[in-house]
Amino acid sequence: MSKFLPKRDLMSTIKKIALGQTVYGPIFTTIFFSVNAYLQGETQSEIMARLRRDLIPTIGSGIMYWPICDFITYKYVPVHLQGHQLGSGSL
Secondary structure (H helix, E strand, O other): OOOOOOOOOHHHHHHHHHHHHHHHHHHHHHHHHHHHHHHOOOOHHHHHHHHHHHHHHHHHHHHHHHHHHHHHHHHHOOHHHHHHHHHHHOO
């Protein structure tokens, strides 16, 4: 994301957080739930039911946690270490 928004000022940091919460987070959460369910042998209708049941609450929980992690990462952590920082936040 730093290639598109290279600055580390407050406005760029807020844009990165907003982009992560509105685009990347929902897309990757949907892919994660779908692939996980598929690998467990669920049918397409069961996968859709899982997404309807779990996706919005998961994204809501993420909104309570990830913006803080993202802010710290994008504002204070050097670019070459940001992936490690965000990865450790997901543990």
